[in-house]
Amino acid sequence: xxxxxxxxxxxxxxxxxxxxxxxxxxxxxxxxxxxxxxxxxxxxxxxxxxxxxxxxxxxxxxxxxxxxxxxxxxxxxxxxxxxxxxxxxxxxxxxxxxxxxxxxxxxxxxxxxxxxxxxxxxxxxxxxxxxxxxxxxxxxxxxxxxxxxxxxxxxxxxxxxxxxxxxxxxxxxxxxxxxxxxxxxxxxxxxxxxxxxxxxxxxxxxxxxxxxxxxxxxxxxxxxxxxxxxxxxxxxxxxxxxxxxxxxxxxxxxxxxxxxxxxxxxxxxxxxxxxxxxxxxxxxxxxxxxxxxxxxxxxxxxxxxxxxxxxxxxxxxxxxxxxxxxxxxxxxxxxxxxxxxxxxxxxxxxxxxxxxx
Ligand code: HEC
Ligand code: HEC
Ligand code: HEC
Ligand code: HEC
Ligand code: HEC
Ligand code: HEC
Ligand code: HEC
Numbered sequence: 001x002x003x004x005x006x007x008x009x010x011x012x013x014x015x016x017x018x019x020x021x022x023x024x025x026x027x028x029x030x031x032x033x034x035x036x037x038x039x040x041x042x043x044x045x046x047x048x049x050x051x052x053x054x055x056x057x058x059x060x061x062x063x064x065x066x067x068x069x070x071x072x073x074x075x076x077x078x079x080x081x082x083x084x085x086x087x088x089x090x091x092x093x094x095x096x097x098x099x100x101x102x103x104x105x106x107x108x109x110x111x112x113x114x115x116x117x118x119x120x121x122x123x124x125x126x127x128x129x130x131x132x133x134x135x136x137x138x139x140x141x142x143x144x145x146x147x148x149x150x151x152x153x154x155x156x157x158x159x160x161x162x163x164x165x166x167x168x169x170x171x172x173x174x175x176x177x178x179x180x181x182x183x184x185x186x187x188x189x190x191x192x193x194x195x196x197x198x199x200x201x202x203x204x205x206x207x208x209x210x211x212x213x214x215x216x217x218x219x220x221x222x223x224x225x226x227x228x229x230x231x232x233x234x235x236x237x238x239x240x241x242x243x244x245x246x247x248x249x250x251x252x253x254x255x256x257x258x259x260x261x262x263x264x265x266x267x268x269x270x271x272x273x274x275x276x277x278x279x280x281x282x283x284x285x286x287x288x289x290x291x292x293x294x295x296x297x298x299x300x301x302x303x304x305x306x307x308x309x310x311x312x313x314x315x316x317x318x319x320x321x322x323x324x325x326x327x328x329x330x331x332x333x334x335x336x337x338x339x340x341x342x343x344x345x346x347x348x349x350x351x352x353x354x355x356x357x
Pocket of ligand 4 (some may be wrong): 040042043046048049050052053058198199200201202203204225226228229284288289306
């Protein structure tokens with residue numbers, strides 16, 4: 001994915017990161033003074049906090065005021081079946097409406113899910129205190145609206161259903177729970193305390209106590225448990241809390257192309273996978289604090305770590321010496337998803353073979 005940072009905030013993060021990059025060798029005090037406004041309080045001491053705020057994961061939920069998709073497209077419109085849709089910008093708000101020619105339903109958008117810079121955005125609408133998931137979403141590949149994944153197959157009964165799907169309490173917990181931080185406390189929804197996106201404290205424990213104890217510089221320091229000292233399997237399950245675990249997908253049965261987006265499942269199905277070998281863990285290829293690299297060559301050392309003679313049974317390739325992922329992790333279109341996901345089931349791809357679910 002090509003990271004784009006078009007917003008003013010994004011640009012200033014980029015600028016401050018660029019400046020910070022130069023200052024990395026300078027004393028931490030200097031780093032803290034560069035740009036307090038857009039850097040995380042953790043950045044004084046941890047380089048992880050410099051680039052993380054600009055990742056798609058950290059920006060997996062947008063407020064309506066800040067959604068680049070909504071700001072850059074002041075009028076979006078599309079037809080789907082007998083329904084016509086419009087999303088119109090009014091000041092810093094956006095109104096979503098649908099009509100069947102006779103009846104029109106309009107609702108303000110409350111949040112946009114999915115990073116503006118990534119695959120697409122689905123909108124959360126509000127009416128009479130209820131939240132709805134929009135039936136139409138914006139997709140980068142279309143540069144416009146298309147049916148929300150999962151909604152494409154069904155025909156809405158009326159104009160209300162055509163607008164969106166009423167979200168249950170559990171839907172809200174799950175949806176905001178994966179795309180934002182502090183959105184839920186147990187089974188209680190805490191949208192008033194919600195921080196958009198996946199932030200440090202969503203993955204690391206005890207961060208507040210840690211920050212306070214570090215700044216106090218007195219008493220016993222609180223140190224969050226390290227996440228680096230875990231197995232490939234534990235990391236898969238950890239990331240799988242949101243990217244779905246192998247068990248979750250395996251339990252659904254009926255394997256199909258729909259599981260292409262569930263990397264922990266796909267990777268576990270690969271012959272390369274070894275639950276105890278950290279070289280095949282998610283964080284071996286992805287630093288969760290940085291934007292994903294779209295350069296195939298960047299992944300070669302990861303493959304070579306085992307296939308370069310480092311692991312019994314991992315042979316060398318008879319065909320090529322680099323850009324391994326271009327052939328062995330093919331990009332496959334998710335039907336209705338308007339995006340080609342990289343298949344994490346690393347394998348020899350045979351011409352015309354059916355998708356190995
Ligand atoms: C004033 C400096 C300072 C600040 C600010 C700070 N930390 Fe730390 N952090 C430390 C130190 C020192 C350690 C202990 C490092 C060690 O034991 O190797 C640590 C350890 C950690 C660890 C565990 C690292 C490991 O290897 O065990 C995590 C995770 C962490 N901090 C996250 C955060 C987060 C998130 C924030 C912001 C909310 C933050 N820190 C703010 C200084 C700081
Ligand atoms: C709290 C939920 C959550 C956890 C835990 C989580 N992710 Fe994510 N991740 C997301 C969401 C949501 C997105 C979609 C971002 C977007 O809108 O495009 C995402 C996107 C990504 C992307 C794609 C980024 C891009 O450039 O588009 C990568 C890579 C990724 N996650 C890796 C990881 C790894 C590795 C872990 C485990 C260390 C992990 N994630 C844990 C929620 C999570
Ligand atoms: C179990 C965690 C989880 C839940 C629940 C969840 N998401 Fe996501 N979502 C993700 C992850 C991880 C990604 C990134 C990988 C991907 O694209 O599949 C993502 C990606 C997206 C995207 C980017 C486009 C796309 O299809 O990849 C949109 C839009 C989105 N989610 C909307 C929603 C909405 C709306 C809800 C609730 C109705 C929701 N998500 C519920 C984890 C979750
Ligand atoms: C999506 C989950 C996720 C988010 C969000 C996240 N981290 Fe991490 N972090 C991890 C994982 C997983 C590791 C272990 C990486 C490895 O082994 O290479 C890690 C490692 C670290 C470490 C090294 C010590 C350790 O725990 O192993 C520090 C320090 C740290 N993170 C700080 C931060 C800060 C500061 C933020 C917010 C700006 C942040 N992290 C956001 C998942 C996350
Ligand atoms: C051997 C290397 C490797 C490992 C291990 C790995 N990935 Fe990936 N991942 C990739 C490559 C290559 C891409 C495609 C990057 C690109 O072209 O944008 C990718 C892309 C992604 C994306 C973005 C969606 C897409 O397909 O473009 C997500 C999310 C992701 N990985 C999550 C994970 C998770 C979660 C794990 C652990 C279960 C994991 N990855 C393990 C190599 C790896
Ligand atoms: C943790 C070590 C490890 C890593 C990292 C790893 N592999 Fe493997 N891989 C193996 C092992 C071991 C086998 C042989 C397993 C078997 O045949 O039972 C294998 C098998 C394969 C196969 C043959 C699969 C088949 O369908 O017969 C291919 C192709 C492959 N790996 C490519 C890659 C690529 C490309 C990467 C990097 C993106 C990679 N591997 C990363 C250990 C690894
Ligand atoms: C241009 C596409 C291409 C690229 C790039 C590529 N491979 Fe392959 N690879 C293949 C094909 C095709 C086969 C099957 C060859 C056969 O069966 O004769 C293969 C076979 C393999 C095998 C199985 C070997 C065996 O003897 O069973 C492994 C392991 C492997 N590749 C790893 C890698 C690694 C690691 C890289 C990067 C250094 C890589 N490949 C780059 C196409 C590619």
